[in-house]
Amino acid sequence: MSDPQPLGRLIDSLGVEHRPAEGELVLGAVVLMKVMEADGRISMRSAWSPGLSWMERVGMHQAAARADLPPRPEPGWDTREIDAEMGRDDTDLG
Structure with missing residues (x-):
């Protein structure tokens, strides 16, 4: 295993960007990486x-x-598949 190295250039090379709003101060970051x-x-x-x-x-x-979750469909659509993925069941609310 190699020694830890800063991720700046790697993140830049992948095209990851953030444009802070005026007055915004970034206090920390968590970076998730898909690795081969x-x-x-x-x-x-x-x-x-x-x-x-x-x-x-x-x-x-x-x-x-x-x-990153997709928006929920309009009421009246069959949302059981989405609800199952999210671990909830709204079918008995009506």
Whole structure:
């Protein structure tokens, strides 16, 4: 295993960008990486800013996952498949 290295150039080469709004101050980051292993297997890795607690890291992962979920269909559509993936059942609310 090689020594840890800064991710700046790697992230830049992948085209990842963020344009902070005026007055916005970025306080930390969690980076999720899809990696191809030497044997060809695909795996996930993560790296994070020093000083982030495990709770902050988990919260950032969960917030990112929620932000990436597709919008829910209009009421009246069959949403059981989406609900099952999200671990909830709204079918008895009506």
